[in-house]
Amino acid sequence: MTGQGWRGDALCAQTDPEVFFPEKGESNKSAKKVCAACPVAAECLEYALAHSDLVGVWGGTSAKGRQRIRERASQRAPLKSHAARGAAGAAVKRQRSQERSRRVVELHDQGYGTSHIAAVVGVTVDSVRRYVREAARREAA
Numbered sequence: 001m002t003g004q005g006w007r008g009d010a011l012c013a014q015t016d017p018e019v020f021f022p023e024k025g026e027s028n029k030s031a032k033k034v035c036a037a038c039p040v041a042a043e044c045l046e047y048a049l050a051h052s053d054l055v056g057v058w059g060g061t062s063a064k065g066r067q068r069i070r071e072r073a074s075q076r077a078p079l080k081s082h083a084a085r086g087a088a089g090a091a092v093k094r095q096r097s098q099e100r101s102r103r104v105v106e107l108h109d110q111g112y113g114t115s116h117i118a119a120v121v122g123v124t125v126d127s128v129r130r131y132v133r134e135a136a137r138r139e140a141a
């Protein structure tokens with residue numbers, strides 16, 4: 001799994017996060033332009049490829065673009081055993097949940113409302129509240 005030290009150099013952290021989550025029918029070109037100049041685009045893309053539930057533009061790719069890359073990669077190197085698939089599936093599930101939680105808390109800290117966060121991250125409003133509560137609990141511990 002990719003470490004996340006690269007996030008400190010993420011160019012998108014200095015720009016409007018909205019452009020990275022275009023609504024249906026909106027262009028993602030301005031986000032991709034930022035990614036093209038980002039010094040950690042390769043690490044970001046690797047991370048996004050490992051987290052198939054991520055929405056929006058990561059590493060200069062859309063969710064659909066990443067799906068195509070994954071499909072091509074899996075055709076080249078399919079997982080061999082059922083056990084390997086099970087273990088990989090559990091790990092991916094854990095990573096997805098951690099990523100969702102991180103993204104929710106990040107947007108919450110930026111002042112976005114619960115419904116907006118739920119729509120952007122693709123979780124329920126209750127999940128947003130739960131992630132925020134859990135993060136507050138971790139911080140207080």
Ligand code: SF4
Pocket residue numbers: 009010011012013020034035036038039040041042044045057058059060
């Ligand atoms: S590649 Fe794009 S999405 Fe990834 S960190 Fe850089 S600017 Fe952000």
